[in-house]
Structure formats: C-alpha cells, structure tokens
Amino acid sequence: MPESDRQDSAPGxxxxxxxxxxxxxxxxxxxTDVDLDVHAGEVVxxxxxxGAGKSTLVKVLAGVHQxxxxxxxxxxxxxxxxxxxxxxxxxxxxVFQDLALCENLDVVANIFLGRELNPPRxxxxxxxxxxxxxxxxxxxxxxxxxxxxxxxxxxxxxTVAIARSLLTEPKLILLDExxxxxxxxxxxxxxxxxxxxxxxxxxxxxxxxxxxDVRAVADRIVVLRLGRNNGEFGPDASNQELVAAITGxxxxxxxxxxxxxxxxxxxxxxx
Amino acid sequence: xxxxxxxxxxxxxxxxxxxVKHADTIGGTIGAFIDxxxxxxxxxxxxxxxxxxxxxxxxxxxxxxxxxNNLVNLLFDCSTxxxxxxxxxxxxxxxxxxxxxxxxxGFSSALLGVLWVNSGWxxxxxxxxxxxxxxxxxxxxxxxxxxxxxxxxxxxxxGLLAWLGLQLYLxxxxxxxxxxxxxxxxxxxxxxxxxxxxxxxxxxxxxxVVFVTGYRTAARRRVAGxxxxxxxxxxxxxxxxxxxxEFIVYYxxxxxxVPWMFGLFVALCVIMNYALTRTKWGRSMTAVxxxxxxxxxxxxxxxxxxxxxxxxxxxLAAAGGxxxxxxxxxxxxxxxxxxVNLNAIAAxxxxxxxxxxxxxxxxxxxxxIIVIQSIASGLTLLDLSSSLRxxxxxxxxxxxxxxxxxxxxxxxxxxxx
Numbered sequence: 001m002p003e004s005d006r007q008d009s010a011p012g013x014x015x016x017x018x019x020x021x022x023x024x025x026x027x028x029x030x031x032t033d034v035d036l037d038v039h040a041g042e043v044v045x046x047x048x049x050x051g052a053g054k055s056t057l058v059k060v061l062a063g064v065h066q067x068x069x070x071x072x073x074x075x076x077x078x079x080x081x082x083x084x085x086x087x088x089x090x091x092x093x094x095v096f097q098d099l100a101l102c103e104n105l106d107v108v109a110n111i112f113l114g115r116e117l118n119p120p121r122x123x124x125x126x127x128x129x130x131x132x133x134x135x136x137x138x139x140x141x142x143x144x145x146x147x148x149x150x151x152x153x154x155x156x157x158x159t160v161a162i163a164r165s166l167l168t169e170p171k172l173i174l175l176d177e178x179x180x181x182x183x184x185x186x187x188x189x190x191x192x193x194x195x196x197x198x199x200x201x202x203x204x205x206x207x208x209x210x211x212x213d214v215r216a217v218a219d220r221i222v223v224l225r226l227g228r229n230n231g232e233f234g235p236d237a238s239n240q241e242l243v244a245a246i247t248g249x250x251x252x253x254x255x256x257x258x259x260x261x262x263x264x265x266x267x268x269x270x271x
Numbered sequence: 272x273x274x275x276x277x278x279x280x281x282x283x284x285x286x287x288x289x290x291v292k293h294a295d296t297i298g299g300t301i302g303a304f305i306d307x308x309x310x311x312x313x314x315x316x317x318x319x320x321x322x323x324x325x326x327x328x329x330x331x332x333x334x335x336x337x338x339x340n341n342l343v344n345l346l347f348d349c350s351t352x353x354x355x356x357x358x359x360x361x362x363x364x365x366x367x368x369x370x371x372x373x374x375x376x377g378f379s380s381a382l383l384g385v386l387w388v389n390s391g392w393x394x395x396x397x398x399x400x401x402x403x404x405x406x407x408x409x410x411x412x413x414x415x416x417x418x419x420x421x422x423x424x425x426x427x428x429x430g431l432l433a434w435l436g437l438q439l440y441l442x443x444x445x446x447x448x449x450x451x452x453x454x455x456x457x458x459x460x461x462x463x464x465x466x467x468x469x470x471x472x473x474x475x476x477x478x479x480v481v482f483v484t485g486y487r488t489a490a491r492r493r494v495a496g497x498x499x500x501x502x503x504x505x506x507x508x509x510x511x512x513x514x515x516x517e518f519i520v521y522y523x524x525x526x527x528x529v530p531w532m533f534g535l536f537v538a539l540c541v542i543m544n545y546a547l548t549r550t551k552w553g554r555s556m557t558a559v560x561x562x563x564x565x566x567x568x569x570x571x572x573x574x575x576x577x578x579x580x581x582x583x584x585x586x587l588a589a590a591g592g593x594x595x596x597x598x599x600x601x602x603x604x605x606x607x608x609x610x611v612n613l614n615a616i617a618a619x620x621x622x623x624x625x626x627x628x629x630x631x632x633x634x635x636x637x638x639x640i641i642v643i644q645s646i647a648s649g650l651t652l653l654d655l656s657s658s659l660r661x662x663x664x665x666x667x668x669x670x671x672x673x674x675x676x677x678x679x680x681x682x683x684x685x686x687x688x
Binding site for chain 1: 571
C-alpha cells in the first residue's frame with residue numbers, strides 16, 4: 001500500500017527551500033553551501049555520517065542556530081528563524097529523538113504540555129477531544145489517553161511525540177531519528193505514521209541512520225557529507241550507492257577527488 | 272482501517288479500542304483498584320491501613336486515645352506542622368527538597384514575638400512581615416539553585432543552620448517571648464472551634480461541590496462523545512463523602528468541636544490540590560518533577576516553576592511557624608527545632624508524595640500529618656519518654672520511604688512511572 005501511495009502523489013507546492021546555507025562555528029564549517037527543497041506531501045530523508053551536519057541543519061531549521069550565510073525560504077517567503085518560537089510560529093515543528101515526553105503525565109497532558117487550554121482552570125474535556133481527534137487522524141494505536149506515558153511502548157511514545165508536534169498545525173515537521181532504539185514492529189508503526197503525516201500534505205524531513213527505514217518511507221534521499229550536499233537519490237537507490245555517497249569512499253567526479261585526497265585518513269579509518 | 276470500523280459501531284471517542292479494559296461497573300472499579308495497587312500505584316492505601324493499625328493499637332492500650340477531645344487536640348497539633356508539610360509537598364513535586372522548613376518556622380515565630388510583643392507592632396503587620404521574609408528565603412534558595420546550580424539539599428542544609436542562628440539572635444538572652452493570652456491569634460491557636468451548625472454545613476457543602484463538579488464534567492463529556500460516569504455513581508460518591516465527613520464532624524462535636532485552625536489547614540490543602548491538578552501551573556510543576564528537559568522543550572519556564580516551588584515551601588513553613596507560636600502562646604528557642612523538620616517531610620512522604628519528584632497530592636500532607644500526630648499523641652498518652660517517641664517516629668519514616676521506593680520500583684516495572 002505504501003508503494004502505490006508514493007507513485008500517486010505528485011509533489012505539492014514547495015514548502016521549504018534552502019539556498020547556499022552555511023554555518024560556521026569559529027574556524028569549523030559545519031555546513032557549507034547546502035541546498036535543500038521540501039514540498040508539501042513529501043518525505044525528505046536527510047542522511048549522512050556522524051558529523052556530516054544533519055543535526056546542525058535541523059537545528060538551523062528549528063531556529064536553535066542561525067545560519068552564517070544563505071537564505072531560507074518558507075512557504076514562498078524569505079524568513080529569518082531567530083529562535084525556536086519563531087520557527088514554531090511559522091509552522092516548523094521539531095520532534096526530537098528523546099527527552100520529549102514526561103513519563104509521569106498522561107497522553108493528553110503530554111500532547112498539550114506548555115500549551116494547555118484555559119490555564120487557570122484546565123479544560124480537560126476539550127483537550128481530551130482534541131487529543132483523540134489527532135490520534136485518530138494518525139490512526140494511532142494508543143489504548144487510553146488517560147494512562148501515564150510510562151505505560152506506552154517506544155513506538156506509541158513516538159506517536160504521542162508526533163501528535164504533539166501536529167497540535168500547532170505545522171506545514172513542515174522535522175523528525176530527528178524517529179526510529180532509533182525501536183524494535184521491528186514499532187519501527188514499522190512509526191514508518192506508517194510518517195506516511196500518514198505525509199498524507200496530511202505536510203512536508204517531512206527525517207533524519208536517520210537506518211537505510212532500510214529511509215528507503216521504505218522517503219520520497220527523496222538527500223546525502224550530506226562533511227557539511228556539503230553530496231548527492232540526491234530516489235527511494236530505489238541501492239544501498240551501495242547510498243553508502244558510497246555517505247562515506248565518500250567510491251567517488252568518480254574529478255572535482256571531488258581532490259577533496260577525498262585531503263581527507264583520506266578519515267574514510268580509510270572506517271572498515 | 273480496522274480502527275474505522277470499530278469506531279462506526281462504538282460511538283464513544285475514547286472507547287473505540289477493544290484491547291483496553293474499562294472499569295464501568297462497581298465490580299470493575301474494585302478490580303481496577305486491586306490491579307493498580309499490585310502494580311505499585313498505592314495512592315493513599317498505606318496511610319489508611321497505617322491509621323487503622325495505629326488507632327487499634329493505641330485504643331487498646333489507652334481508651335482515651337479515640338475520645339473526642341483527644342482527637343480535637345490532635346487536630347490542633349496537626350494544623351501547625353501540616354501547613355509546613357503542605358509546602359514540602361510543593362517542593363517534592365518538582366523533585367527538590369527543603370531541609371530548613373523547621374528553622375524557617377522557628378525564625379518566623381521568633382520574628383512574630385519580637386515585632387508584635389517586644390516592639391508593639393500591630394499583629395497583622397508582624398504576620399505579613401514574617402510571611403514576606405519566608406517568601407524571600409525561598410526566593411534565595413531558588414536563586415542559588417537556578418543561578419549556580421547549587422543542590423537544594425545543600426543550600427537548605429546551610430539555611431537550616433543560618434535561620435536557626437537568626438532565631439536565637441532575635442530571641443536574645445531571654446530565650447523566649449510569651450504571646451499575650453486572650454489575644455485573637457492565641458485564641459485561634461488554642462481554643463477557637465467552629466459552631467456546630469457551621470461545621471455540619473461545611474461538610475455538606477463539600478459533598479455537594481463534589482457532586483456538582485462531577486455532574487457538570489460528566490454532562491460535558493457525554494455531549495462531546497466521551498465516556499462519562501453515570502449519575503448513580505456520582506450520587507454514590509457524593510453521598511459517601513457527605514456521610515463520612517458528617518460522621519467525623521459529629522464525633523468531634525461531641526467534644527470541643529472542629530478547630531478553626533484545622534479548618535484553615537484543610538482549606539489550604541483544598542486550594543493547593545486545585546492548583547496542582549487543575550491549573551497550568553500545577554501541570555508544569557508535575558512535568559518539571561517528571562522530566563525537566565521535556566518540560567523545558569515544551570516551552571515551560573522551568574526556572575520560574577522552581578522559584579514558585581521554593582517560595583511556596585518557605586512561605587508555608589513561615590505560616591506554620593506562626594500557627595505553632597499561636598498554639599504554644601510563645602516564641603521560644605525550641606520552636607521549629609527537634610522533630611518539626613522531619614515530621615513535616617515524613618508527613619508528605621507517608622501521605623504518598625514521592626521523594627523522587629513528579630508524583631504527589633496536597634492531601635498527602637493532610638493524611639500524613641494525621642498519622643504522625645496520632646503516633647505522637649498515642650505515645651504521649653502512654654507516658655513514654657521522648658527518646659522512645661523519636662525512635663518510633665524514625666522507624667515509621669523509614670518504613671514510609673521503603674514503601675515509596677518499593678512502590679516506585681514496581682511502578683517502573685509495570686510501566687506506570
């Protein structure tokens with residue numbers, strides 16, 4: 001079923017567009033001239049080795065870091081993401097890998113944490129209805145929203161975290177390692193969930209180390225290497241191609257050969 | 272897919288998943304309760320069991336124990352440390368501790384004596400100054416905590432000594448200041464009880480409020496397509512509350528009656544319970560105690576939450592000190608020393624507030640302090656020396672913390688945090 005979905009969906013309007021984004025931390029260039037496009041109803045996977053700049057890029061988009069140069073265009077307008085609140089206000093929601101939920105609170109309280117309805121006298125009924133609506137839209141399998149999150153499985157927790165990010169009606173959602181530390185069944189559950197988020201016509205950026213998961217759900221795979229764009233692949237790219245682009249071990253372009261020579265020690269240290 | 276069809280047949284939004292058991296009948300409710308206890312979610316069960324044991328033992332040893340007037344005295348004594356314990360509940364909710372509440376209460380009672388009796392200030396002004404200084408002490412702790420990352424354990428331990436020193440300095444060489452007998456404050460702490468009619472009416476109002484709020488919530492849930500408690504269940508609940516409270520009030524009215532000071536303590540508990548469970552502030556307190564980083568990422572101003580917890584704890588400690596001064600009609604060097612500190616903390620823990628943060632209830636201060644004071648009162652009636660009293664109270668505290676730790680371990684393994 002996911003296969004047919006993917007072929008049917010034509011890319012919608014462009015939600016996010018990065019042009020020539022660079023980020024320097026002192027002498028270190030974490031990102032250099034990175035370009036990235038995300039369309040509505042599209043899942044873009046961001047892959048790369050440790051230190052390739054994935055997390056920095058996500059932090060730039062979440063408003064945690066400001067780029068040193070380059071432009072960010074969101075929903076057709078050039079924007080400056082000065083802080084996380086600005087990014088969230090524009091419609092960019094981020095789901096971090098961990099530390100996102102309070103285990104002692106129930107599902108409703110977690111979804112609305114920090115955005116409770118009617119602060120002096122919490123409107124529990126409206127919050128519960130909204131929580132169920134969100135979870136049902138995601139076809140989430142949460143047994144009860146009045147149980148503490150501690151009683152949920154890893155996949156269900158990821159579901160709650162994603163439902164939480166959808167509360168603000170974002171246009172773009174950033175998922176940082178959504179399947180890390182999950183079992184097989186739970187990973188499948190989360191991948192299903194990402195499909196459903198895409199079906200709501202949201203742009204999705206997903207960071208992952210797991211090539212299987214990436215190819216299962218992504219419409220495009222963007223490879224970063226040493227802070228630069230290093231190729232863009234479709235979901236049918238072979239594992240070998242992807243690994244080659246990520247590690248830079250099998251390059252054929254003359255211009256990149258020089259780069260490889262400079263950093264020869266690093267890739268060879270890797271088995 | 273599967274979910275859709277289920278939803279067609281089951282209209283209730285929260286009952287569409289067939290894998291979840293819901294306790295709809297009375298038998299189901301009892302079953303769910305047993306399951307909860309088994310998995311380590313003890314709630315106030317240990318307290319009630321403990322109280323029954325304590326009452327049985329002491330009543331068999333000395334029949335005066337359950338006499339109405341002894342219970343009235345017990346409630347007078349509960350109120351002072353109970354108010355302090357309410358502050359401890361606040362600070363434990365965010366996973367911190369305040370070890371200086373005893374010293375703060377002693378300091379505030381000394382301040383009351385000096386300002387009111389020695390300097391002749393109006394009593395109201397003296398009370399306000401003591402409360403404001405209490406709040407300032409809490410603000411200082413939270414500044415040390417937020418700014419320098421100083422563990423509350425250490426900063427309040429330092430405070431314990433510092434405020435005790437300040438208390439001794441204020442009292443000077445005389446060592447104690449007697450508050451005037453017959454003044455409204457001392458009467459409040461020693462003799463004032465509610466008229467019978469008022470106490471009966473308040474007990475009835477409590478039940479009616481329980482019913483009305485329950486009914487309105489149920490009505491809203493039903494309209495919204497969520498499961499709701501039935502009318503019969505709500506009526507049963509309200510009736511149980513009214514019967515139990517009216518019985519307690521009736522029994523106390525056989526003696527001197529319900530102390531106004533205890534009324535104040537219960538009112539503070541009710542307000543605190545509302546604030547902790549029904550407001551955004553309370554939700555944020557629980558969240559910070561459960562997972563500080565998640566709370567911060569959810570946009571909660573974590574520092575301000577810590578500030579509010581420390582300030583509330585110290586202010587309530589100061590208030591408890593004022594009540595203790597009124598109870599004893601004096602501000603002395605002994606006020607707030609000895610077992611006050613530990614009794615306040617023990618009461619919160621015995622009542623079911625976790626030392627590990629993120630779990631607790633305002634009513635745990637009420638239940639816990641009644642347990643502690645029952646033990647103290649029972650041992651006093653038996654004419655046991657304070658050496659034995661300390662040892663027994665220490666053992667009870669140790670048992671309470673063991674129960675808390677075991678329950679927490681069990682909750683973790685049963686996925687209940």
